[in-house]
Amino acid sequence: MSDGRRGHSDGVSRRNLLAGLAGAGLAAGAAAFVATAPHDTGGADAADGASGAPSDVHDFHGEHQAGIITPAQDRLHFAAFDMTSTSRDDLVALLTAWTAAAVEMTAGRPVGGDPTSYDSPPNDTGEAQGLPASRLTITFGFGPSLFRDAKGADRFGLADRQPAALKRLPHFPADNLDPHRSDGDLCVQACADDPQVAVHAVRNLSRIAFGTAALRWSQLGYGRTSSTSTSQATPRNLFGFKDGTANLKAEEADALQQHLWVGAGDDPKGDWLAGGSYLVARRINMNMETWDRSSMREQERIVGRDRGEGAPLSGGTEFTEPDFALPGRGGRPLIDVNSHVALAHPSKNDGVRMLRRGYNFIDGNDDLGRLDAGLFFIAFVRDPVRQFIPMQTRMSRQDLMMEYLQHRGSGLFAAPPGVRPGEFVGQRLFA
Incomplete structure (x- = not known):
């Protein structure tokens, strides 16, 4: 790499390419970046941060976007943006x-x-200089407001391409949403094993967006709360219980086609989304202090699993199927019918499953000295109308755990299919 004083040899040709794609209304921030984007060096530049071993790198290109079935990394920086320009x-x-x-x-x-x-x-x-790629994945999504804003305006000529399932999530019965932590025209999910690498990704994307889009809200997460591969152990959430035992796994090819990837015939208006998925984001505050004063018996009754092994209260090991009919004392089921496990299980939700990629978060404390902490829930589904909304509605009304939760942020985004070399993310939407 040069000492930074010379211009880049690819500048003119890339500016011409961008002009052909974007026309005269190009935002200054995006133009400046693409005009100076480097050619493919074919490997890491040691002076600017080695990419690490091949196992440390997830290729951005592929049939599906990385960061969905990719083995879940340990750190997250999620961000939602609003377009400040109305130019397509x-x-x-x-x-x-x-x-x-x-x-x-x-x-x-x-x-x-x-x-x-x-x-x-x-x-x-520059803050990631010298750091490895840390298995960084960057996943993009489009919100309902990109197609029609809150006033119904079709700012970008995309309204007739909006899939029927891509609508603002309803206000569920137990929601206490902060509008400043919800929704957005675009979203970015950056996951990595190093928090600095994830933050670096969103920071650079935010800077490139200057003049075209503005950051609406963001969330840092640590300690994944789901496993997306059979090679990963089931992690624990901040309540101390294993989370996501029944999660979809990358190795379940047939189940992924059925529950995760949007099909070519799912929606004529959303044909551009085939091979992609829907991303559900929910910021869930957990009332830690109240939970920590609850007995172990009560905690396990609420969850429907034992805390140590993660096995269902009907017996067995973590991956034993729960027996919701097995009677306990007084003839009542050993697993409470309103426990979290009972209400979330596929057998209670028409057999639908989802792929979860949630993270713990702790954002300091509130004015009363209580932890501002909880679960940043992320799930990918083929159809949120069937796979998420009915289940969340039921859980909001019946789940025993709701006494200890506050749903404070919410968003639904369409995550386009993967990108081939020479394409940009979501290109089929604009065809």
Whole structure:
């Protein structure tokens, strides 16, 4: 890499390419990034942060976006953005620039290459310099408001391409939502094994978006609360219980086709989404202090599993199927009918399953000295109308655990299919 004083040799050709894609309304931030985007070096640049061993890198390109069935990493930075421009060309330019940046960052390389001028700001924010790729994945999604805003305006000429299932999630019975932590035109899920790498990804994407889109809200997460591969042990949430035992796994090819990936014939308006999925995000505060004063018996009754092994209260080991009819004292089922496990189990939800990628969070404390902590719930589903909304409605009304939870943020996004080299994320939407 040069000392930063020379211009990049690819600048003119890339500017011409972007002009052809985005037209005259190109936002300055996106234009500056793509104009200086580096050519593929074919490997890591040691001066700017090695990408690490091949096992440390998840290719951004593929049939499906990485960060869905990818083995869940330990850290998360999730962000939602609102478009500040109403130009379709600016939106295309932003997605083009974001794609180019994601290709570089997931490979462990800095974004933007050499600056065009020594007196210009660096193209990369630099805080990940010297760090490996850390299995970084960057997953993008489109919110309902990208197609029609709150006033019903079709800002980008996309309304006739909005899938029927892509609607703002309803206000569930127990919700106490903060509008400043909900929804958004676009979302970015950055997952990595190093928190600095995940933060670096969102920070650079946010900077590229300047003048075209603004950060609406974001959430940091640590300690995955789900396993997405059979090679991973089931983690625990902040209540101390194993979480996501029945989660979809990457190795279940048939189940993924049935429950996760949008099919080509699912929705004529949403044909561009085939091979993609729907992302549900929910910020769930957990009343830790109240939970910590509850007896072990009460905690296990609420969850429907024992805390140590994670086995259902009907017996067996963690992966033993629960027996919801097995009687206990007084003839009542050993597993309470309103326990979390009973209400969330596929047998109680028309057989539907989901792929969860949630994370713990602790954001300090509130004014009363209580932890501002909980679960940042992320799930991917083929059809949120069938797979999420009915279950969440039922749980909001019946789940014994709701006494200890506050749902404070909510969002639904369509995660497009994967990107081939030379394409930008979501390109089929604009065809």
